[in-house]
Structure formats: structure tokens, C-alpha cells
Amino acid sequence: MRPLLIISEARQANQISEVIRRYGHPQAISRFIRRIEVDLNLEVNPQHFHYEIMKVLQDQMPAGARQGYLICATHDIERELRLKGFLKTQQAEFQLYNAQELAKVFPAGGQAKPQLAKIIANCGLSIDAAALSIISNWTHSLIDINALTAWKGQFGRLGKLSWLADAILARVALMTAPELGEIFMNSPVMDAEIAAFNKDRRGAVKSGDILANLLNKRRPDLELLDSPADAIAKFPNGNVVVVEDGLWSGTELIGVFDSLLGRRAGREKTKPLDDPSLLKGVSLTLVFGMSTDYGEAMVRRYLQDEGLNNISIFSASPLELASPTLLTKIGDPAFPIDGLRANGPMAGDINPFLISSLSSALTPDQCENARLFCNSLGRQLWVNYLTQMKTLKDWDMWPDEKLDNCALGMHGLGLTHAFGHSVPKASLPLLWGSGPVQWGGKTIEWKPLFKNA
Numbered sequence: 001m002r003p004l005l006i007i008s009e010a011r012q013a014n015q016i017s018e019v020i021r022r023y024g025h026p027q028a029i030s031r032f033i034r035r036i037e038v039d040l041n042l043e044v045n046p047q048h049f050h051y052e053i054m055k056v057l058q059d060q061m062p063a064g065a066r067q068g069y070l071i072c073a074t075h076d077i078e079r080e081l082r083l084k085g086f087l088k089t090q091q092a093e094f095q096l097y098n099a100q101e102l103a104k105v106f107p108a109g110g111q112a113k114p115q116l117a118k119i120i121a122n123c124g125l126s127i128d129a130a131a132l133s134i135i136s137n138w139t140h141s142l143i144d145i146n147a148l149t150a151w152k153g154q155f156g157r158l159g160k161l162s163w164l165a166d167a168i169l170a171r172v173a174l175m176t177a178p179e180l181g182e183i184f185m186n187s188p189v190m191d192a193e194i195a196a197f198n199k200d201r202r203g204a205v206k207s208g209d210i211l212a213n214l215l216n217k218r219r220p221d222l223e224l225l226d227s228p229a230d231a232i233a234k235f236p237n238g239n240v241v242v243v244e245d246g247l248w249s250g251t252e253l254i255g256v257f258d259s260l261l262g263r264r265a266g267r268e269k270t271k272p273l274d275d276p277s278l279l280k281g282v283s284l285t286l287v288f289g290m291s292t293d294y295g296e297a298m299v300r301r302y303l304q305d306e307g308l309n310n311i312s313i314f315s316a317s318p319l320e321l322a323s324p325t326l327l328t329k330i331g332d333p334a335f336p337i338d339g340l341r342a343n344g345p346m347a348g349d350i351n352p353f354l355i356s357s358l359s360s361a362l363t364p365d366q367c368e369n370a371r372l373f374c375n376s377l378g379r380q381l382w383v384n385y386l387t388q389m390k391t392l393k394d395w396d397m398w399p400d401e402k403l404d405n406c407a408l409g410m411h412g413l414g415l416t417h418a419f420g421h422s423v424p425k426a427s428l429p430l431l432w433g434s435g436p437v438q439w440g441g442k443t444i445e446w447k448p449l450f451k452n453a
Contacts, residue, residue, distance in 0.1 A: 002123040007073040015102035023117035025130030074099040141451035196231035247291035248426035249411040250298030291315035294322040344411030352414025378407035381433030423453040
């Protein structure tokens with residue numbers, strides 16, 4: 001992706017913003033596009049704006065930038081600020097865009113686009129180009145432009161839904177291993193006496209080896225075990241950290257704690273402690289690369305109920321999805337929590353990430369259509385997944401209430417997030433699920449964006 005500096009007239013600011021919003025990828029926009037506005041109705045001092053441009057060019061380049069800044073402006077701006085001559089002295093590339101096009105209406109999905117939109121695309125900042133740059137770091141299958149186009153094409157085969165494919169794709173975030181490693185380097189891991197990750201004893205493929213490699217490279221002096229129980233037993237009164245990539249609904253982590261306490265015989269998610277009482281004495285910090293406020297609240301409630309106030313949670317930037325009312329209920333010791341753990345929160349208690357994100361970019365009707373489509377297909381994809389797991393591992397089918405609550409992702413969280421090595425089940429099933437789905441009388445075999453997740 002290439003950083004872009006747009007210099008425009010102040011009176012065209014809203015039109016520029018609309019072109020950027022419509023044709024640019026949100027994550028790319030925030031990191032790679034800078035703007036300078038000029039009011040041509042006032043006396044213009046070219047040297048002042050030359051200085052402002054130099055400040056942008058001298059700033060640190062955004063991470064992932066593959067070239068220096070491209071600077072674009074209209075003919076009028078170029079003439080008033082004498083840009084071409086100045087930019088030659090800065091060895092900066094310059095391109096003109098057509099101001100008159102900003103007032104035109106370009107139909108969605110059409111081939112014709114304003115010149116500024118083409119410049120955005122050429123810098124790799126369009127939805128497709130930027131999304132591909134982000135998700136091509138997926139390690140379990142090749143995601144190239146053909147795979148991306150095929151996934152998007154499924155929406156069109158079920159209806160006039162290409163806009164929804166773009167809207168979802170623009171919100172997919174993938175945290176790479178180096179990014180996860182940087183979070184660990186700025187966490188309680190740096191002060192730990194020993195660290196652990198959870199290696200699932202049931203033979204399930206987990207993220208432990210990836211996390212172990214990240215820590216070994218960054219803190220080679222830190223002893224790292226693949227069992228929280230072993231780390232706690234070795235330092236029962238010490239400073240222990242347990243690392244995981246993500247905390248979403250809390251269900252998985254609560255299962256780990258129940259296993260440590262010896263409560264899941266035959267279904268352990270981790271090795272049990274030989275002496276469960278050690279869990280109350282150790283100074284233990286749980287470190288996550290990503291989390292949700294709902295998942296953190298559910299785990300804190302479990303720790304509170306178990307009298308494990310010696311255990312704390314660290315996450316760099318938790319996603320805020322739960323309503324204040326729900327968080328208050330979870331934190332109330334008198335609130336019966338078992339139903340929430342079993343089936344997840346009711347609709348309205350959680351603001352699904354995707355739907356909340358779309359509300360600022362789409363019309364209310366589009367948001368409702370997006371919710372209905374993602375709910376319907378998500379529920380069908382869960383049924384496909386659970387049917388497969390019934391065959392492979394003798395899992396039970398979920399009750400209707402849980403299927404409904406999880407249609408947008410586990411416990412209705414509606415995430416669009418992934419790591420380079422895994423996709424949480426709290427993310428949209430449209431991203432990781434597969435199998436036959438039906439919508440509007442049409443049936444197709446759905447293929448995931450993240451294959452082998």
C-alpha cells in the first residue's frame with residue numbers, strides 16, 4: 001500500500017470525504033491517507049503550504065508502506081501553490097485529479113469511477129486491494145485476488161448483494177504474528193518469572209506453537225511451558241503469565257480453569273493441577289492479543305465466584321460490544337450466570353461488531369438487510385459445522401435458542417477478526433463456515449474466505 005496526500009479546496013472537503021469513504025478501505029484510509037485543505041477565497045501563501053507538505057513527507061511512513069507518498073491535487077490548487085516545481089525539489093511524485101468529477105453521481109457497482117477513486121485504487125487503498133494486503137497473511141490457504149473474487153461472487157449468486165460483500169471485507173482485520181508479538185512485548189510478559197501457553201491435550205490444533213515461537217524469539221531468557229498447571233506448580237508463589245491470542249466469549253477460558261481444578265474428567269482442555277488449591281495462591285496474569293469486554297466480564301465473574309481474586313487479565317485493546325446493562329448484570333454476584341454461559345446473551349444485550357460498524361457507513365435499510373442475510377446464512381453454516389462435528393467427534397446439535405444467538409458468531413459477537421493462524425468462532429460464519437446455504441429461493445455451496453480455519 002502506498003501513502004497518499006490529497007490537497008483539495010476547502011469547499012470540496014465533503015465531496016472528497018465521500019469519495020474516500022465510498023472507494024477506500026477504512027483501515028487503509030486511517031493509516032495511509034493524509035489531507036491538506038486550501039481556501040482559495042482567501043489570500044494564499046504557497047510557502048506556508050509547502051511547509052505543511054514537507055511536514056507530512058518528513059513524518060515516519062506508515063507501517064507496511066511500499067513506496068513514498070503520492071501527492072495529488074486539482075489544477076487550480078497546483079497553480080495557486082506552484083506545486084510541480086516545489087515537489088520536484090522534494091523528489092515527490094505528483095498527480096492531478098479532476099475537481100468537476102467530485103459533483104457527479106457514479107452508480108454503485110458501475111465501471112465508471114471518479115479520477116480520485118482510481119488514484120486511491122492505484123495506491124492499493126481500495127477495498128479489494130487493501131483487504132488483500134491484510135488477509136493474504138493467512139497461513140492455512142492461499143488468499144489471492146482469485147480467491148477474494150470467488151468469495152465475493154457468492155453474494156451476487158444469492159442476490160444483489162455485492163455491496164454487502166464489500167462492506168464485510170472492508171471490516172476484516174487480521175493480526176499477524178509480528179503484531180501479536182509486539183503486544184506481548186508491551187505486556188506483563190516482560191515482568192514474568194515464568195510463562196505458559198495451553199497445549200490442548202485432546203489433540204486439537206491450537207495456537208500454542210505459534211505463541212511459543214513468538215515468546216521464545218522475544219524473551220529467550222523466559223522459561224516457557226506448554227501447561228499452565230506445570231508453570232503454577234513450579235512457581236506457586238511467583239509471577240506467572242499465561243498467554244493466549246484472543247478472549248472472545250470466555251467459554252474456552254472458563255473451560256481451561258475448570259480443567260485446572262479437575263472438574264472436566266475426560267473432557268479436559270488442559271492438564272489439571274495435582275493440587276487445585278495452588279490456583280488461589282499464585283500471582284497469575286492472563287495476557288491476550290485481542291479481547292471483548294463481554295468475554296473479559298464473563299471470565300472476571302467466574303474468577304469472582306471461585307474466589308480467585310489473585311488472577312488478572314491484560315488485553316491491549318478490548319472491543320466494546322456489551323451493553324452497560326449486561327455488564328452490570330454479569331458483575332452482580334446475585335445474577336444467575338449459568339443461562340448466559342450456556343446460550344449467550346440475548347439480542348439487544350450485545351452490539352455485534354459488524355452491525356455496529358456498518359451503522360456509520362450504510363443506510364438503516366441496508367443495515368437491516370445485512371443483519372437478516374448474515375443471521376440467516378450464519379445459522380445455516382453453524383448447522384453445517386455442528387453436523388460435521390457430530391460425525392467427527394460425536395458433538396450434539398445445539399438447541400434453537402443457541403443457534404439463533406450465535407448466528408453472527410459465537411454468542412452473537414459478530415466479529416470480523418482473525419489471526420494469521422486462526423479465526424475465532426466469534427467471527428462471522430460467512431468468513432470460516434462452509435456447506436449448503438439458501439437465500440431468496442437460491443441454494444449454493446458456500447466456500448469460506450479463510451479456508452481450513
